[in-house]
Structure formats: structure tokens, C-alpha cells
Amino acid sequence: MPQQPPIRVALLGLGAIGARVADGLRNGAAPGAVLAGAVVRTPGAATARGIAELDLDDAIASSGLVVECAGVPAARELGPRVIAAGRDLLLVSIGALADPADRARLLDGPGVCRLSSGAIGGLDLLRAATRDGGLARASLTTTKRPAALVQPWMTETERAALLGLTEPTRILTGTVQDAIARFPSSLNVAVALAAATGLWHETEVRLVADPRAPRTEHVIEASGPAGEYRFAAANAPLPERPASSGIVSQAVLCGIADLARPGGAFV
Ligand SMILES: NC(=O)C1=CN([C@@H]2O[C@H](COP(=O)(O)OP(=O)(O)OC[C@H]3O[C@@H](n4cnc5c(N)ncnc54)[C@H](O)[C@@H]3O)[C@@H](O)[C@H]2O)C=CC1
């Protein structure tokens, strides 16, 4: 069989997850894929790591796949440009799909937008369960350390209260839209759950700040005529950025590998 040329991957964002994905690509962790370069916000941040620094147009032109790991605002702003140019996009900041207009710009092509499973699992089963009205309701309960949940919109008093917690405390109960608006770098998983089930308005999101939580937990519960489902993940947080789970870069590398060498993937 003739060998396929490797798929060239451009990263959008080179923070905690992006840097690990870049290292994985350079170490052969996604066979059939090579790193073309990265789009960064701080000039020099990619070249300092020996990675070609690209602007978005270069990234689109010089790659077969753009992998977004730059956060929800960047995904909303730049993701649609990738798709409009006909280039495929692997989205990690799934929160960019929360707004229906952004969702259409990202999902309606001509480029293909793939969604990373990121920090959670069970989305394939829930997607199947939701067909023919099989799911009526869903919830996500996420637990993280308080320091990982501090947000720019918090007042000094709110921030101090969060950091001073001594017991597990629920700090959000709301819709998927509330969750991603208030915690855009912590609750992409809520939007991933809604994207899989279509239960954009019927999903309740709860966020718990636990000063003693050794891991980041995501518990998904869903039910309806199709059955009852419960998935729990307890992920080790990234040491350099505890807001993100360590598993996410591996999920992204699995996704890239599946796109580079189709076959054997669960779909
Ligand atoms: N789907 C999921 O399960 C998960 C999704 N995420 C998403 O991944 C994002 C990245 O996570 P981390 O790497 O931990 O965050 P991070 O803050 O370490 O990295 C984000 C990087 O993107 C860069 N960036 C921001 N805007 C940019 C732009 N316009 N152009 C180029 N670079 C830009 C920042 O400078 C930073 O280096 C999170 O903000 C979140 O949206 C994170 C964890 C789980």
C-alpha cells in the first residue's frame, strides 16, 4: 500500500494543553501527523520552543488540520475563519459552540469541525441515546479546587471568599449558557455534553469548589426513555495549570491520530 503523506497540524494556542500537544506531535505520539507550527498571542512564544510561528492565514495554508487550544474567545473569533477557508478544525474550547450563531459558523462548513472529547467520556453513548427523544434531561456536576476557579469578573470580595473556602461549596447552578459564560476555561465540558445530547436547555450544570479535592471531577447523569446513564471522571489536574485536566492533551493527540490514520477509532 502506498504510504499516505503525514497530515500537517497547526496549533492555535500554545498554552498548557497546546504545548503538550506540540511535544506529543514532535515525539510521534500521533502517528501520521506532524507539527507544522503554531499561532500564538505573544510574539516569540513558539520560536522560543523551536516551533514555527504562523499567523492564521499561514496556519490555514500550510496545514491539513488546525487544532484549537486557545480558549473560548479565540475559538469564537478565529475558528470560523478556519472553517470558512475550507480547512478542518479540531476544537478543544467546545464552549465556542454555546452561542447558536457561532455554532452555525463553526459547524456548517465548508471545513469540517471535529470536537475533542477533552476531559470527559460517554459522549458517544449519550449521542446515540438521545436519538428519537431517548433522553429527556441531563446534568453535569464538576468539582475543582477553588484556586482553579478564580475568574476576572469576580469582585475582590468574591475572590477572597472563594479562596477562603474550607468546605466543598456549590458556586454555580445553572444552564449550559450560564456555565460557559461565567467559567469559560473550566466548563467547556458542559457545552460538550449539550452538543452530544442536543439538550441545550434541559441540562443542569453544577460547579463545586472543594479546597481538598485531589482531582477534578466531572459527573454526568442523563435519563429518558432510552435509559439511565452515569459517567464519572476524576482527572489529575495539570500541575502548571490546574484549571485544565491532564488527560485533555492526550484526548487531542488521540483525535489527531484518528484523523491522520483512520481505522479502529470508536465513532
Ligand atoms: N473540552 C475540554 O474538555 C477542555 C477544554 N479546555 C479549553 O482549552 C483551552 C486551553 O486550555 P489551556 O491550554 O489549559 O489554557 P492556557 O491558558 O494555558 O492556554 C491558552 C493559550 O492560548 C493562547 N491564546 C489566547 N488567545 C489566543 C489567540 N487569539 N491567538 C493565539 N493564541 C491565543 C494564550 O496566550 C495561551 O497561551 C481552555 O481555555 C478551554 O477553553 C480546557 C480543558 C478541557
Ligand SMILES: O=C([O-])CC(=O)C(=O)O
Ligand atoms: O479540564 C477539565 O477538567 C475541564 C475544563 O477545564 C473545561 O471543560 O473547560
